Amino acid sequence: xxxxxxxxxxTPIYEQLKEQIIMGIASGALKxxxxxxxxxxxxxxxxxxxxxxxxAYNQLKADGLLTVDRRKGAVVxxxxxxxxxxxxxxxxxxxxxxxxxxxxFGLSEQEIEDLCVRTYNQIIGGNDx
Amino acid sequence: xxxxxxxxxxTPIYEQLKEQIIMGIASGALKxxxxxxxxxxxxxxxxxxxxxxxxAYNQLKADGLLTVDRRKGAVVxxxxxxxxxxxxxxxxxxxxxxxxxxxxFGLSEQEIEDLCVRTYNQIIGGNDx
Amino acid sequence: xxxxxxxxxxTPIYEQLKEQIIMGIASGALKxxxxxxxxxxxxxxxxxxxxxxxxAYNQLKADGLLTVDRRKGAVVxxxxxxxxxxxxxxxxxxxxxxxxxxxxFGLSEQEIEDLCVRTYNQIIGGNDx
Amino acid sequence: xxxxxxxxxxTPIYEQLKEQIIMGIASGALKxxxxxxxxxxxxxxxxxxxxxxxxAYNQLKADGLLTVDRRKGAVVxxxxxxxxxxxxxxxxxxxxxxxxxxxxFGLSEQEIEDLCVRTYNQIIGGNDx
DNA sequence: GTGGTCTAGACCACC
DNA sequence: GTGGTCTAGACCACA
Numbered sequence: 001x002x003x004x005x006x007x008x009x010x011t012p013i014y015e016q017l018k019e020q021i022i023m024g025i026a027s028g029a030l031k032x033x034x035x036x037x038x039x040x041x042x043x044x045x046x047x048x049x050x051x052x053x054x055x056a057y058n059q060l061k062a063d064g065l066l067t068v069d070r071r072k073g074a075v076v077x078x079x080x081x082x083x084x085x086x087x088x089x090x091x092x093x094x095x096x097x098x099x100x101x102x103x104x105f106g107l108s109e110q111e112i113e114d115l116c117v118r119t120y121n122q123i124i125g126g127n128d129x
Numbered sequence: 130x131x132x133x134x135x136x137x138x139x140t141p142i143y144e145q146l147k148e149q150i151i152m153g154i155a156s157g158a159l160k161x162x163x164x165x166x167x168x169x170x171x172x173x174x175x176x177x178x179x180x181x182x183x184x185a186y187n188q189l190k191a192d193g194l195l196t197v198d199r200r201k202g203a204v205v206x207x208x209x210x211x212x213x214x215x216x217x218x219x220x221x222x223x224x225x226x227x228x229x230x231x232x233x234f235g236l237s238e239q240e241i242e243d244l245c246v247r248t249y250n251q252i253i254g255g256n257d258x
Numbered sequence: 259x260x261x262x263x264x265x266x267x268x269t270p271i272y273e274q275l276k277e278q279i280i281m282g283i284a285s286g287a288l289k290x291x292x293x294x295x296x297x298x299x300x301x302x303x304x305x306x307x308x309x310x311x312x313x314a315y316n317q318l319k320a321d322g323l324l325t326v327d328r329r330k331g332a333v334v335x336x337x338x339x340x341x342x343x344x345x346x347x348x349x350x351x352x353x354x355x356x357x358x359x360x361x362x363f364g365l366s367e368q369e370i371e372d373l374c375v376r377t378y379n380q381i382i383g384g385n386d387x
Numbered sequence: 388x389x390x391x392x393x394x395x396x397x398t399p400i401y402e403q404l405k406e407q408i409i410m411g412i413a414s415g416a417l418k419x420x421x422x423x424x425x426x427x428x429x430x431x432x433x434x435x436x437x438x439x440x441x442x443a444y445n446q447l448k449a450d451g452l453l454t455v456d457r458r459k460g461a462v463v464x465x466x467x468x469x470x471x472x473x474x475x476x477x478x479x480x481x482x483x484x485x486x487x488x489x490x491x492f493g494l495s496e497q498e499i500e501d502l503c504v505r506t507y508n509q510i511i512g513g514n515d516x
Numbered sequence: 517g518t519g520g521t522c523t524a525g526a527c528c529a530c531c
Numbered sequence: 532g533t534g535g536t537c538t539a540g541a542c543c544a545c546a
Contacts, residue, residue, distance in 0.1 A: 012536060019226045026232035038518065049538050054519080062320075065233055067395045070545060073518060075395075083234035088244075091231050095248045097148045098223045103155035104194055105212035105220070109249060115217075116245040119224045120238060137325045137333075141530060178531050270521060277484045284490035296533065307523050312534080323491055328530060331533060341492035346502075349489050353506045355406045356481045361413035362452055363470035363478070367507060373475075374503040377482045378496060399545060436546050 001029045005046050013048055017056035025065060025076060026123050036066070036074040130158045134175050142177055146185035154194060154205060155252050165195070165203040259287045263304050271306055275314035283323060283334060284381050294324070294332040388416045392433050400435055404443035412452060412463060413510050423453070423461040 001024045005016055024030035036042070039057065043050040057074050060066040066074045083091070102112050130153045134145055153159035166174065168182045175182075186203050189195040195203045212220070231241050259282045263274055282288035294300070297315065301308040315332050318324040324332045341349070360370050388411045392403055411417035424432065426440045433440075444461050447453040453461045470478070489499050 007537095014536080019229070022226060022233055023229045026229035040518085050519095051539095052537065055536090057519090068397075068519070069395050070400075070518065071394065079233060080235040083231075083236060087234050091227065091234070091236075091244065092248055092251075094227045094230075095244065096252060097151065098220065098227065099245065099249050100148070100151045100155040100252050101223075102212075102220050103249075103252065104151055104192075104208060105216045106209040107212060107220075109246075109253075112249055113242065113245065115220060115224065116228070116242065117238075119221055120228055120232075120241055122221075123225060123229050123232065124238075136329065136531095137327050139326075142328075143530080181531065184530095272521080277487070280484060280487045280491055284487035298533085308534095309524095310522065313521090315534095326534070328533065337491060338493040341489075341494060345492050349485065349492070349494075349502065350506055350509075352485045352488075353502065354510060355409065356478065356485065357503065357507055358406070358409045358413040358510050359450075359481075360470075360478050361507075361510065362409055362450075362466060363474050364467040365470060365478075367504075367511075370507055371500065371504065373478065373482065374486065374500060375496075377479055378486055378490075378499055380479075381483060381487050381490065382496075394546095401545085439546065442545095 003042070003046065005048065007048070013052050014056040014059070017053065018060055021056070021060060022065065023123060025079070027125070030076050032076050032078040034076045035072055036076065038073045132171070132175065134177065136177075142175075143181050143185040143188070146182065147189055150185070150189060151194065152252060154208070156254070159205050161205050161207040163205045164201055165205065167202045261300070261304065263306065265306070271310050272314040272317070275311065276318055279314070279318060280323065281381060283337070285383070288334050290334050290336040292334045293330055294334065296331045390429070390433065392435065394435075401439050401443040401446070404440065405447055408443070408447060409452065410510060412466070414512075417463050419463050419465040421463045422459055423463070425460045 003017065003020050003024075005013055007013060009016060021030065021036070030036075036057070037045065039050050039053045043053045046053075057066060057068065061068055061074075064080065065077055067077055068074050099112060102115065107115065132146065132149050132153075134142055136142065138145060140148075150159065150165070159165075165171070165186070168179055168186065172179045172182045186195060186197060190197050190203075193209065194206055196206055197203050228241060231244065236244065261275065261278050261282075263271055265271060267274060279288065279294070288294075294315070295303065297308050297311045301311045304311075315324060315326065319326055319332075322338065323335055325335055326332050357370060360373065365373065390404065390407050390411075392400055394400065396403060398406075408417065408423070417423075423429070423444070426437055426444065430437045430440045444453060444455060448455050448461075451467065452464055454464055455461050486499060489502065494502065
């Protein structure tokens with residue numbers, strides 16, 4: 001999978017990294033059991049510091065999406081079958097401001113539903129743009 | 130409308146402020162043409178710095194949701210009927226990582242659609258929790 | 259509360275820090291709502307790097323023992339009334355090897371119970387040694 | 388006795404090994420005088436490096452729990468009747484942060500005592516979970 | 517080889 | 532003032 005970073009973006013590099021890896025897992029581009037590049041390798045490839053990569057990997061580990069194997073580095077976890085209540089709350093909390101903004105921009109309920117479905121298919125299909 | 134701030138949250142206060150005002154507009158609690166509290170007053174009510182309120186108001190003005198008038202202060206704009214292409218892109222960009230994360234947590238397409246619809250109704254209904 | 263670090267110890271500095279703060283909270287030396295030294299201040303006082311302090315504070319925040327206030331820095335949380343099931347599991351997992359070792363060293367059940375009670379009282383009493 | 392290793396755990400493999408052997412001795416699954424698998428064989432069984440097994444065995448020897456004989460390999464020692472003062476200190480030092488954490492999580496003295504007793508019985512009974 | 521820890525020093529966002 | 536992010540470079544533990 002190809003990862004690209006915009007160092008000038010206002011969102012932190014480690015957040016961009018997390019998002020891209022999550023996108024990769026969601027789209028199936030990263031398969032469960034698959035090995036991610038080592039911290040140092042990825043840091044070099046992207047031209048960023050190894051601590052930045054480390055932070056992203058560790059947070060994804062805390063999210064339960066990666067496990068870190070002392071020998072093989074970071075490995076993609078098998079997907080959970082169901083989210084915990086806490087995870088669901090977190091999702092709703094993140095979803096709320098986005099949808100509220102959509103409403104303010106004049107989207108109807110139907111259009112918002114369409115937007116969600118189309119975005120979902122974008123992710124699954126893997127065609128990112 | 131009641132605005133409450135959590136100073137311990139990791140999301141900046143001005144972001145919380147923006148989110149709450151957007152939620153207010155989306156839910157109809159804040160009506161077009163309605164006047165928001167003055168910067169000075171809101172700052173005092175919430176016990177935060179003037180700059181913080183000012184930043185939130187200005188960004189909402191840039192979003193086209195408020196009009197800042199020197200005499201009347203901040204006023205809620207009439208909602209656009211349709212979002213610009215740029216706004217739609219922005220929505221999709223914000224929506225994508227949330228949905229991708231939902232997929233990683235094991236939600237099916239149907240469950241994600243449900244989540245969106247239910248969250249939408251929460252906002253419209255105004256019952257935040 | 260006085261915090262002291264042994265930079266030559268094999269346990270990481272940030273772990274020592276976490277342990278001492280936890281001891282402080284448990285003993286009542288650190289009261290709920292009390293403000294901890296700022297990252298930079300404590301780093302200077304202890305003669306260690308600010309990132310080391312930052313890591314300890316963040317992990318305690320993740321444990322729910324501290325909250326980080328953008329204005330006042332780190333603040334001691336009010337104690338939970340009951341641990342979550344996960345926290346209880348974690349405690350048992352940490353307790354098991356210690357007790358097993360005690361058994362191997364020849365302590366009877368009664369002696370182990372005494373050891374626990376006496377250690378508990380040490381913590382509560384605050385007399386650390 | 389069955390030994391199983393989790394290579395993804397954050398606790399080092401040699402530590403896991405030590406813990407499991409200690410658990411085995413404490414529970415009586417490993418009897419004094421009993422011979423442990425040879426380093427070479429155990430390394431192969433678990434699929435880990437020779438050094439890793441060696442390190443665990445050597446540290447247990449330093450703890451006085453094993454005797455390493457050039458001909459018979461590692462043998463379980465007879466349990467001490469009483470711990471040395473040093474061993475007791477070590478136990479208290481390891482116990483303290485666990486109990487302090489329990490207090491922070493809201494456990495009362497009685498609940499902590501229960502936790503210790505129940506964990507003790509788990510070990511003795513050998514039913515690990 | 518891997519990740520974990522620590523240091524030193526910089527800049528930025530927030531308040 | 533506070534914490535958050537990032538860099539550059541070092542050493543260690545683990546396997």
